[in-house]
Amino acid sequence: MQLPTGVHVLVRxxxxxxxxxxxxxxxxxxRGEIARVVGLSRTTLSEITGSLLQRGAIVVVDTDASRRAGxxxxAERLALDPAxxxxxGVDxxxxxxxxxxxxxxxxxxASDAxxxxxxxxxxxxxELALxxxxxLSAESGIHFGAIQGIGIGVPGPYPAPDGPAGSAGPRAASKAPVLRPAPEGVDVAFAERFHAPVIVDNNTRLAALAEAISGADSVADLVYVRLSDGVGGGLVVGGQLxxxxxxxxxxxxxVTVEPAGRPCRCGKRGCLETVASVPGILAACWQFGLQLENLQDLAEAVAAAHPVAxxxxxxxxxALGRVIGAATMTLNPAKVVIGGEITRLAPVLVEQVAATLAAELFPVASAGPVVEAARLSDDDGAIGALAAVFHNSPLLAGYPESTDVKEATDAPDAPNSTTEGAAHVRP
Amino acid sequence: MQLPTGVHVLVRxxxxxxxxxxxxxxxxxxRGEIARVVGLSRTTLSEITGSLLQRGAIVVVDTDASRRAGxxxxAERLALDPAxxxxxGVDxxxxxxxxxxxxxxxxxxASDAxxxxxxxxxxxxxELALxxxxxLSAESGIHFGAIQGIGIGVPGPYPAPDGPAGSAGPRAASKAPVLRPAPEGVDVAFAERFHAPVIVDNNTRLAALAEAISGADSVADLVYVRLSDGVGGGLVVGGQLxxxxxxxxxxxxxVTVEPAGRPCRCGKRGCLETVASVPGILAACWQFGLQLENLQDLAEAVAAAHPVAxxxxxxxxxALGRVIGAATMTLNPAKVVIGGEITRLAPVLVEQVAATLAAELFPVASAGPVVEAARLSDDDGAIGALAAVFHNSPLLAGYPESTDVKEATDAPDAPNSTTEGAAHVRP
Structure with a gap:
């Protein structure tokens, strides 16, 4: 299916x-009230409401017969269709x-996995996601005629690095799973299905954005690290991912933390991931005689105040605190957030990161960032993807622009800040 | 003197x-030709050229009598006043x-110090700068009626960190010279004297910007480090300082590189500055029996291939390469630039940084940044300040906006990218 493109779509x-x-x-x-509130001509508004009614985004609820004097x-009264x-957001x-x-x-x-x-x-x-x-649509009676934006989080770097051998070449077969090619086509599939702009980014990065704008105390500069099977990170700098x-x-x-340390799946040695990922932590416990199989075992050892744990x-x-210390000296963030289920099971992690970080920074208290555990859980990845498409996110406004969007902002009715102002927008 | 402010100034x-x-x-x-080329009405153009003539920015060179048919x-012909x-740029x-x-x-x-x-x-x-x-004005016959922008580089962090004790309080007396208060009033003095917008920033940061936009191969993501009496750095991320x-x-x-290392002037121990600054390098040479007094001595030792040097x-x-490695893992820059006079005297520095960095990165060649010595010298600090005000810098367009500027971009004639779109603009 051919999608409408360009400036007119964005203006519409x-x-x-x-x-x-x-x-x-x-x-x-x-319609008359809407036209006054949004400052559109009756003709333009009529086209817009016609399209929205047809797609089921809005419904006619009644007429103003009982309320009007003249x-x-x-006149018909229109309202959002609650369905x-x-x-x-897709993670x-x-x-x-x-x-x-x-x-x-x-x-x-609605939400499910x-x-x-x-x-x-x-x-x-x-196919499974669609x-x-x-x-969800059938179970909850939701329809999608008016989807404004879709955020998609994917594992691994995005956009895919440009390798000399092409993105799907030898790299896919290399020992470096963090460098496998990004999932081309996912964005197109969703854009064509829902006729909506799609933002794709690495899911850890989207989690960083979600943490930066969560709650009333949003920050423009944030360093986010997630500890799970690996150790990932995301940065918000000057309000931008x-x-x-x-x-x-x-x-x-x-980042290397032990030059002679354990081999890392990326091909280097002694990466932070080898000591601060969940498998890295479990392996170190084994090394000191504490035989733990999984995160649940670790939680029990922590609850029992086991000295090895x-x-x-x-x-x-x-080690994490030293790496974050270097990142903090580099970027001077207002906040550092540590995510991953292990952070909730072992509060000592965030405490120790904060203590190490304090020693790594200038001896001036005011210069240090707030350090806290993530507010969103690992299962909230789709919330991060959702965060990237919420129009009213002041952070999204400055996200890298596509050429189309630059054109659109020259149009008289163009937005200052819309979902379309985001990276990797389709259509 | 009261300066005109707000949107109208920016539009003008x-x-x-x-x-x-x-x-x-x-x-x-x-004037007729100018009006056509710039798309202004004759009335508006007449005001503009009148003001520019009065301030000496442009001059009447002749009339079009000899060239016109009708x-x-x-009509008078106008041209830029070459004086x-x-x-x-002020450093x-x-x-x-x-x-x-x-x-x-x-x-x-003209240029001098x-x-x-x-x-x-x-x-x-x-006062000395003014x-x-x-x-320079008197010697070179330069006048300043049409200054479009002034860039000012200052040592130390800028804007000054907000300490609980105030920016000029105990911090000024602390052992941390990198944290002394920024020079308030310098921007105002220049803005009032020249009636031009002023950008102030840390001079190492401005050097980073100058390196990022220098030459034909400008980059949007750059890590810059300067080795001199101290070790400073600047970052360009996504095209922004x-x-x-x-x-x-x-x-x-x-950033700490030797936890048990030498005390640093910032109050910590083993900072990169203690090993990679010029004094740090000279001290290490003494420690290994090579008694060098200054950079010139070091240059001679390097020329003589002295093994200690x-x-x-x-x-x-x-050590520098490891710190840059962490910054590169964090920011994935396209280029790393090492500045400071010592870089030119001892090319081994950049070579070794590149070698160490290569080992710190993912074992995928395409992911690594270019590593090179700075193109601008330490004496070119004012060039960095100048870079920040050149209108046509695509990088400047996205530099943090002031509230005034946000208003201005809503005005019908407002620029997409001008000097006024920069931080700390006065008026």
């Missing part, structure tokens, strides 16, 4: 967005995809 | 800028201020 989307927001803020309104034909989805993990659907108020309407095998192709993963959306020159920014897990966790956190 | 400046650029590109033109009064300065070092004055083509018209005592107040330094500008949440971004010199330089560069 902006109009639609204004109409939807007016209805969201004011409840049911007549004569003439009663109409507005935003979608592709290594073994499951999580989908969150939100309404115009950014409230979650579906598992797949770690070897599943991207075509299969995409099937999940269909199921940082991708780097080749899509590799935020790879704090592969405490020591290993503190050493891992100290 | 944009008009002036367009007129000046048209004259720069086309040579002498009549009847009527011959009219357009941009100014305040610890012991001298350097001023560079450039014309509309970004060509340097004046020394002061390290204990000189900011009022004294400002006196230097006066002298990074200041950090408290003005402290880029302090790579104070080589070993010390390689170790310093290896």
């Amino acid at each position: 989307r902006t109009h639609e967005d204004r109409v939807m927001r007016a209805l969201q803020e004011n409840g049911a309104m007549s 004569s003439g034909r009663p 109409s989805a507005q935003f979608m 592709f993990g290594h073994r499951r995809v999580h989908v969150v659907i939100a309404d115009a108020s950014h409230e979650v309407m 579906v598992r797949y095998d770690g070897s599943a192709s991207w075509a299969t993963r995409t 099937g999940l959306v269909d199921r 940082v991708t780097g020159s080749a899509g590799l920014a935020g790879e704090l897990g592969h 405490d020591r290993v966790l503190r050493e891992a956190a100290a | 400046r944009t008009h002036e800028d367009r007129v000046m650029r048209a004259l720069q590109e086309n040579g002498a033109m009549s 009847s009527g009064r011959p 009219s300065a357009q941009f100014m 305040f070092g610890h012991r001298r201020v350097h001023v560079v004055i450039a014309d509309a083509s970004h060509e340097v018209m 004046v020394r002061y005592d390290g204990s000189a107040s900011w009022a004294t330094r400002t 006196g230097l500008v006066d002298r 990074v200041t950090g949440s408290a003005g402290l971004a880029g302090e790579l010199g104070h 080589d070993r010390v330089l390689r170790e310093a560069a290896a």
Whole structure:
């Protein structure tokens, strides 16, 4: 299916967005009232509402017959269709995809996950995700005529680094899983299915954005690290997600912390990941005689104040704190956030990171960032993807622009800040 | 003196800028020709050219009598005044201020420095700088009626970090010279004197910007480190200079590289600065029996291939390479630049940084940044300040905006990218 493209689409989307927001803020309104509130001509508004009605984004709720004083034909009153989805967040993990659907108020309407095998192709993963959306739609009576934006989180660097051998060449077969090619086609599949702009980014980076804008105390400069099977990171600098020159920014897990340390899956030795990932921590516990199989075992050892667990966790956190110290000297963030389930099971991690970090910084208290555990859990990856498409995110406004968007901002009715102003926008 | 402020000033400046650029590109033109080229009404253009003539930015060179076919009064032809300065760069070092004055083509018209005592107040330094500008003006017949922007580089963090004790409180008396208060008032003095917008930033950061946009191969992501009496740094990320949440971004010199190392002037131990600054390198040479007094001695030892000098330089560069490795994993820059006079005297430094960095990165060649010595010298600090005000820098467009600027971009005639779109703009 051919998608409409270019400036006109963006302008139309902006109009639609204004109409939807007016209805969201004011409840049911007549076309005349909407036209006044959003500052559009009756003709343009009529086109917009016609399209929105046809797609089921809004519904006719009644007429203003009972409320009007003047004569003439009663005007229809329009309102948002509460069953109409507005935003979608999709998080592709290594073994499951999580989908969150939100309404115009950014409230979650439906959410679920579906598992797949770690070897599943991207075509299969995409098909499973779209099937999940269909199921949620059927179960919850949600329809998608007015989707404003879709955020998709993927594991691994995004955009895929440009290798001399091509993105799907020898690298896919190398020992460096963090460098496997990004899932081309996922964005197109969602854009074509829902006729909405799609933002794709690394899911750890999207989590960083979600943490930066979460709550009332949003920050413009944030360093985010997630400890799980690996150690990933994401940066928000000056209010923008940082991708780097080749899509590799935020790879704090592969900073060397022990030059003669254990081999890392990336091909180096002694990366932070080898000591601060969950497998790295469990391996160190074994090395000191504490035989733990999994995160649950570790949680029990922590609860029992086992000295080996405490020591290993503190050493891992100290290494993490030194890496974050260098990142903090480099970027001077207002906040450092440590994510991953292990952070909740072992609070000593965040405590020790904060203590090590304090020693790594200038001896001036005011210069140090706040250090805290992530507010969103690992299962909230789709929330991070959702965060990237919420219009009213002041952070998104400055996210790298596509050429189309630059053109669009020259148009008279173009937005200052819309979902379309984001990276990797389709259409 | 009260300065005009707000949107109208910015719009007027944009008009002036367009007129000046048209004259720069086309040579002498009549008002009618200018109006067509820049798309302004004759009335608006007349106001603009009147103001520019009055301030001496442009001059009447002749009339079009000899070139025109039609009847009527011959039209005056206007041209840039070659003696009219357009941009100014000012670099305040610890012991001298350097001023560079450039014309509309970004060509340097005049340049000089004046020394002061390290204990000189900011009022004294400002007065000396303004006196230097006066002298250059008198000597070279330059006038300043049409200055479009002034860039000022200052040592130390800028903007000054907000301490609980105030910016001029106990911090000024602390052992941390990198944290002394920024020179308030310098920007105001220059803005009032020249009626031009002023950008102030840390001079190492401005050097980073100058390196990022130098030459044909400008990059959007760059890590810059300068080795001199200390070790400073600057970052360009996604095309923007990074200041950090408290003005402290880029302090790579104070990343810990030897936890039990020498005390650093910042109050910590074993900072990169203790091993990779010029004093740090000289001290290490003494420690291994090579008694060098200064950089010149070191250059001779390097020329003579003295093994101690080589070993010390390689170790310093290896430490630097590890710090840059962490910064590169964090930010994924396209280029790493090492500045400071020592870099030219001892090429082994850049070689060893590149070698260490290669070992610190993912074993995928394409992911690594270019590593090179700075193109601009330490004496070119004012060039960095100048770089920050050159209108046509695509990097400057995204530099943090002031509130005034945000308003201005909503105005119908507002620029997409002008000097006024920069941080710390006055008026």
